[in-house]
Amino acid sequence: MSHLFDPLLVSVLLLNLFVLGASRLRSVIGASALQGVALGLLTVAAHDHITFTVTLVALIAIGLKGVLIPKLLYKAMRDVAIVRDVEPLIGLIPSLAIGAVGTGASVIFARTLPVADSYHASLALVLPSSFATVLTGCLVLVTRRKAITQVVGYLILENGIFIMGLGLIEATTFLVEIGVLLDLFVAIFVMGIIINHVRREFETTDAAELSSLKE
């Protein structure tokens, strides 16, 4: 399956740029869901031998990142009656530009770090795409007004970290990986609850308006 590895990573990168460029919330969530599915597939693709645990992790990843969490987000989106607006703090084009520059910087940064000889040649894209995805997540967190979009940003950030974990199959333990995934789910679940409360209290989910606590 490892021949699927690079194409999947490239699709992750493309999805990053899509998230940055999309103006509709629904498509942003959809893109993140697709990214989740891609990650699940990547887990399988990264292993030479497909074992039960690998399948389990992949399934959990797809289930959580590709299905459950996007569902949760869609539900939240419906609850708070948002139709489409992503409402970036900076324009979509500048977001894309920064995203592209970030991806380039990620490649450069990944080159400065030594890589083991035993490392799969096919894994060469792992580090840059991981860094780029993390950066994209941060960018979404920092530049999007809506609370839900920020959650998506956090999700993408976690996706990036997950990708990096893929490169470390020798060292990581599945128990921990599953724990991480569960933690992520709980975190997003709690965030969803809070967003719900926010909507009820403030009648908005614009995170930029939550700024009464300041100096």
Next chain:
Amino acid sequence: MIWCLAALGVLFASAIAALILRTHLYATLGALLAALLALPAAFAVLAGAHFADVVVPWGQPLGEIRLGLDPLSAFFAIPLLALGATCAAYGAAYLRSRCVPAALFNVLAGAMLLVLLARDGIVFLVAWELMTLASYGLVTFDHAQPEVRRAGWVYLVASHLGVACILSAFLLLGDSTLSFADFARHGTPVAATLAVIGFGVKAGVVPLHVWLPEAHAAAPSHVSALMSAVLIKLGIYGLLRTISFVPAFPWGPVLLALGSAGALVGIALAFYQRDIKRALAYSTVENAGIVLIGLGLGMWGAAHGRPAIAALGLAGGLLHVWNHAVVKCLLFLAAGGLVHGAGTRDLEQMGGLGARMPRLARMLVLGGVAIAALPPLGAFASEWLIYVGLLHGNTQPLLFVVAALATAGAMAALCFVRVIGIALLGHPRSRAAADAHEPGRGLVGPAVVLAALAIAMPFAAPLAVRAIAPVAAQLGADLDVAAVDEALAPALILSGAVWLGGILAFLAIRRVVRRRRAAETWGCGYTAPSPRMQYTAASFAEGLHRLLPRALRAKVEAAPPAELFPSPARLAVDRRDPFTRAAYEPLLDRLARRFSQLRWVQQGLLHIYILYVVIAVVLGLVIVTLRDGWAS
């Protein structure tokens, strides 16, 4: 030594007992008992006895606590214990039935004793700060007043900054345990400078004195008395300890300069104060300056191989420590009585109190003469030694110090004749002053004891000089007792002559004027004089106040009536310390404003906050990567 530890224990234990049993009685008795226990030991040390240090095994990082009583400690312990007991007795009468201040008072006394006994930096600093905290609690006793709160805060901040300097000095001087025994090995000018600043704050060195008038005015009188008499002196003690650690430092010029500035500025600020306790507090600044002049002269003499001058300077400076302690304590206790009787600290509201509280008035007059260093009382003998030492030094800078000291002396006389004249003499300037009456025996008694001491001090000076000799030896100067005695003799004869002549002349003239009749004061033809027409405290000081450099004057904002139909006139006098007004407050304000401008970094925007995190990561990675690239 064991007696000192017992006294320490008694002080702390009685404080706790007073708090638990909620009565001040145990605290007061504790202070008295502590004095009885430890005073003989302190005197014995000055008489030449030598006590081994007490070493107590202790937890980390000290390993052990070493406490000792050497002549330098004993010299300062004597006023602490004696005046502590006196003030405690006064306090018992002053703040009836209040257990918390009484307990804090004992904690303060105990902490000061511990400061003197400490033989390593950590115990010293612990005791030093405990002393600050206890005195802070006492200063803010009446915290309902905004100015008291302010005074407390200024005191706290100043002390804290001082401690920071002392701590730095100790860290520069010492090893990990900060044992005093190691200090002499690392003596550096930087450490000495830091110590001068740190201890200077407590000692009221100009311009670090700004907390002093505020705190002394705010505190209950017996606390002001103890602070002025002993706490300030512990700053001097700290300086002397530092001198013994870092002998290679231009102590003479530094102390002489600081002392002259302190003496002149202190008294220049004292004489126009409206608040009687502030005036006394500034006078403390002046006297701390005089002590520093003496010590500086001593160091100068020692450094220039003039042992006779060193002896005169050290003896004068150290003797002045005792003299000033007694006299300032007397003044604060007497002023406390006045404040208690007249219900105000404002000189302009007093007047005529001498006739209403004659015993207290006599104490205050005595104290006023003594603190102005006029013969035949207290401080004259010690200042005299400093003068003679300076004259023998006979270099131009020293001669200007003489002139400074003389000017300060004349101003001190003006300052205290003003306090006495406005507060005690003439007609009462307010209802409260007219209705004032002499406070009870508990408030007058301690003052009488101190007055007796002030009278005896100059005649006991030769004895005191012998007690000072071991202290001077510790500072590296061999005190030539004979030289000091020789210099002291005329002062003693003069004091005797003034006493004898004064009393004889007074009795004789009173005999002559026995045939007399009473008539109202001559009003220069004006037939209906009122008490309000008396010269006020402000007008008395006005002449000299006008001559001060602008920076030292009180800031007056006046809108005098003008034009044919004048608008309401206005007069506002800013009585803050000039250094606070012109330097510290603007500086702090500016800093605070600068800091407030930083607030825009936290505007409540979550996006920006996350951006900070991202920037921190990215920047950190970039720097580390570049660094690694650079290294390889």
Next chain:
Amino acid sequence: MGIVIAALLKVAIILAAPPLLLGVIARVKARIAGRVGPPLLQPYFDIAKLLRKDSVISPTTSWLFVAGPAIALVAALIAAALVPVGDGGALWAFDGDFIALAYVLGLARFFTVAAALDTGSSFEGMGAAREATFACLAEPAFVLGLLAVAHATGSVSLSAFLGPSLASVWTGAGASSVLVAGGLLVVLLAENSRIPVDDPTTHLELTMVHEVMVLDHGGPLLGVVLYGAAIKLFVFATLLVKLAVPIHGGALAWLAYLGGLAVAAIAIGVIESVTARLRMSHVPAFLLAATLLCGLAVVLQAR
């Protein structure tokens, strides 16, 4: 034996001579004004008369009112014992005696001022304030002036540095000696309430310094005050004369001293006659000038 006689002579001069100075000054002023003037001994008559009178004392006052003149007198007498009257030094000389002199006079001032404030009179308070203020300005001039001489001679006792070694100073550091003499003269005028600082004969209380302080002292108390003031004048005059006339040894010195005193008294009389009293607000500048003169005198000595 000679020493005892000299000492007795000095005591006699200290006790007897001072009022005569006042008499001389009054006579000189009168002569310049074209009047005959009172007898030279008039101050003695005044004091004697006052001492015999009854006292009128305000009920506002306390013991300080009596203590003021008493201590002023004692202090003046002690001060007189410290200055080198005539020839051969003072009755009592020791290192730093001029500082003691200043402090003793300070003590006197303290009690005179307190006595003035004791009456509760606004005018006396005013005089007291002026007296205390001017003293703060005169003190550094006085001390610096004598310090300059002390520095030049290398000795720190009045009798020593106003003694034989003074002549060398006049030859060695004449300029600074002149400055000191000028400064001390100003101090003398200020400390003894003479024109141009104060006018002892004015009748307007608002313009007085010393006189207004003793407004309420009458009878014997005023007598004591007058006598004390005379001694104080004598002390300052002696200092000035000893400084200006560095002649020592034998009868000539005595003659020069007594003559000098007379000249000083006459000079004061002349000054009082030919100058006007300064405005009260200008007095500080006058005294500061004296301080500067004396400070300059110290600086000028390149030792």
Next chain:
Amino acid sequence: MLFFLVAFPLVVAGATMLVPSARVRAWMVPATALIHAAATAWVVIDVPAPMFESWLQLGPLGRVILGLLSAHYLVCSLYVPTYLAARAERPNRVFCACMIALLGTMSLVPISHHLGLMWVGIETSTLATAPLIYFNKTPRSLEAVWKYLLIGSVGVAFALFGSFFLASAAVHNGVDTSLLFEDLVRDAPRLSKPWLHSAFVVLLVGYGTKIGLAPMHTWKPDVYGEAPSVVGALLSGGMTTCAFCALLRFLQISNAAGEGEGDVARDLLLVFGLLSMAVAAAFMILQRDYKRMLAYSSVEHMGIIAIGLGLGGVGTYGALLHLINNSFGKAVMFLAAGNIHRACGSRLVTDTIGAIRRVPASGALFLLGLFAVTGSPPFGMFLSELAILRAAFDGSYVVAALVLVLLATAFVGMSSVVIKVVHGGPAGEVAREREPFLSIAPPLAALAVLLALGIYLPDWLHGSLELATGFLEKGAL
């Protein structure tokens, strides 16, 4: 036994959800804390064998941190019943359950010796505290918890990211590693240096967000201001300790990586420490809200600890001691502030004058707490700051001078706020509020601990700290 420390609170937390009585639930918090503390005392004194293939074990550092966490939690938990009784109108089911669960998740951090497991401990603690912060259900607390969750999650995500960097440092140098700290420390010299350095940056920012080092501290004032005081005390005394514990593990690995390799980590700690102190000092001056001020004070102390660690040697010892002092100091301050807040009904300095007249015990505690947390002797912080300053004076005079100046500035800011809150007000005019014993006892106990630490540092504690310092410095097990 170690497993019990984590599992027991979690089980009790689950049970709490089922308890019907609010009063009983409230008392279950201190009861659990008491049992946990007893168990902790046992394991700290008699260190048990590692469990689960050494994933859970108690090292020298873990002993100190675990003991501290449990003791600090016990002190704070005693405050809970009175607090909840005073707020009887609010449902406390979730609050109590999360509170108890927090104890379990926090305990996991010092005893887990696996990189990932420890991260899970931190992350779950973060999530468990969110409902605690939102206890008051006000819009402001909602805003606070939102910020807390997002910034905290981003931070924790970076922590995970950093952990992967660390794993990469092993993997990419061909080191076969189990991600157990023992192995990482042992193999440290063979780790890839660029990866290691980058890992520390990311970890420092990640865990630094939980610690509250500037510029990642921004959630602190909002959260500490809005959360109930006891939660503030737990966050600033417990959570930060956990996060520091995590950071210390990585510092240990950096130190063990070879001669001079710890320098990168130390320099970073120094920079972030100084920046934190500076930011805290700047924001404490003219602060109007005394609970926010406490948050900045927390930032300041985190900075001090970071500086101590950055200096190394005596500084590390001082930092560990300061960690202990900070926990108890914050307990005093937050709990006293909570009492004052409840009595005076405002967190603004301008509205809260004369607290010492209204609630004398709490007011006095707040004032004494000020002295305790600003490092005045005779309180414990003096000794720890002294140790850190000792290290600074031995190291760099610039750092020493900066630390002193910033400490002084912070004191100026903090004292002026506290004094305004505590003092003032005409005597007799304000009514004295009743102060229940259990609202006073916990801060008093914490203050007593601080005082005891300042006067006499017992040998066993000193020994443990020395051991932990040696453990961190040399990487020796």
